[in-house]
Amino acid sequence: xxxxxxxxxxxxxxxxxxxxxxxxxxxxxxxxxxxxxxxxxxxxxxxxxxxxxxxxxxxxxxxxxxxxxxxxxxxxxxxxxxxxxxxxxxxxxxxxxxxxxxxxxxxxxxxxxxxxxxxxxxxxxxxxxxxxxxxxxxxxxxxxxxxxxxxxxxxxxxxxxxxxxxxxxxxxxxxxxxxxxxxxxxxxxxxxxxxxxxxxxxxxxxxxxxxxxxxxxxxxxxxxxxxxxxxxxxxxxxxxxxxxxxxxxxxxxxxx
Numbered sequence: 001x002x003x004x005x006x007x008x009x010x011x012x013x014x015x016x017x018x019x020x021x022x023x024x025x026x027x028x029x030x031x032x033x034x035x036x037x038x039x040x041x042x043x044x045x046x047x048x049x050x051x052x053x054x055x056x057x058x059x060x061x062x063x064x065x066x067x068x069x070x071x072x073x074x075x076x077x078x079x080x081x082x083x084x085x086x087x088x089x090x091x092x093x094x095x096x097x098x099x100x101x102x103x104x105x106x107x108x109x110x111x112x113x114x115x116x117x118x119x120x121x122x123x124x125x126x127x128x129x130x131x132x133x134x135x136x137x138x139x140x141x142x143x144x145x146x147x148x149x150x151x152x153x154x155x156x157x158x159x160x161x162x163x164x165x166x167x168x169x170x171x172x173x174x175x176x177x178x179x180x181x182x183x184x185x186x187x188x189x190x191x192x193x194x195x196x197x198x199x200x201x202x203x204x205x206x207x208x209x210x211x212x213x214x215x216x217x218x219x220x221x222x223x224x225x226x227x228x229x230x231x232x233x234x235x236x237x238x239x240x241x242x243x244x245x246x247x248x249x250x251x252x253x254x255x256x
Contacts, residue, residue: 037102038100042097043171045093056068056144071094073094078090096144131144
C-alpha cells in the first residue's frame with residue numbers, strides 16, 4: 001500500500017468519526033434545541049432561606065416542574081428603584097428566581113408576560129396559589145413547592161414599590177416558620193400573662209409571714225366577739241321578747 005493511500009484512509013476515518021460525533025450531538029441535543037425555553041418566575045421570602053440552593057427542585061404537587069436559578073437580596077435585584085429609607089426593609093427580603101418547564105404550563109407558555117401574570121393572578125386570588133419552602137427530611141436541604149393553600153391561612157399579599165422582571169408568584173410561610181412563630185407567640189403570652197402572675201405569687205408569699213402576724217393579733221379580738229355573740233344568742237333563745245321588743249325578761253319565782 002502506498003503512503004498516499006494510507007493517509008487517505010486515515011483522513012477518511014477521521015472525517016467519518018467527526019461526522020458520527022456531530023450526529024450524536026445533534027440527536028442528544030435536539031431536545032434542548034427544539035424545546036420551548038423555560039418560564040422564568042420569581043417570589044420573595046421574608047425569612048431565612050437556609051438550605052435552599054441554586055439548582056434546587058421546584059415541584060408542583062410533588063411533580064418536579066423546574067429548578068431554582070438565582071437567589072439574591074431584594075435590594076441587590078431592584079436597588080435602582082429602592083429608596084435609602086426602605087433599604088433596611090428590603091434587606092430582610094430575599095428574591096428567588098426559578099425556571100418552570102413550559103410543557104407543564106400549556107395555558108400560559110405562549111403568552112407574553114402581561115397575559116401570563118394575569119392568568120397567575122387569577123389563581124393567586126381565587127385559589128391561593130403560593131410558593132413555599134419544604135425541607136427534605138433531616139438533611140437540611142430545601143426545595144420549592146408550588147400549590148394551592150387554604151385562603152384563610154395565607155398572609156396578605158406584599159405591597160411592592162418595584163415592577164417584577166419575571167412572572168411573580170407570592171410565597172407562603174413554611175411549616176418551620178409557622179411553628180417558630182407559634183412558639184414565639186406562646187413565649188410572648190408567657191411574658192405578658194404568666195410571668196406577672198408568678199411575680200404576684202412571689203410577692204404574696206413574701207407578705208404571708210406579715211399576714212400571719214396580723215392574724216395572731218386579731219384572733220383574741222375575734223374570740224371576744226365570738227363570746228359576745230354566743231351570750232346574745234343564748235339570751236335571745238331564753239328571753240325572745242327582750243330581743244324583739246326590748247322588754248325586760250319576766251322575773252321567775254326563783255328571782256324573788
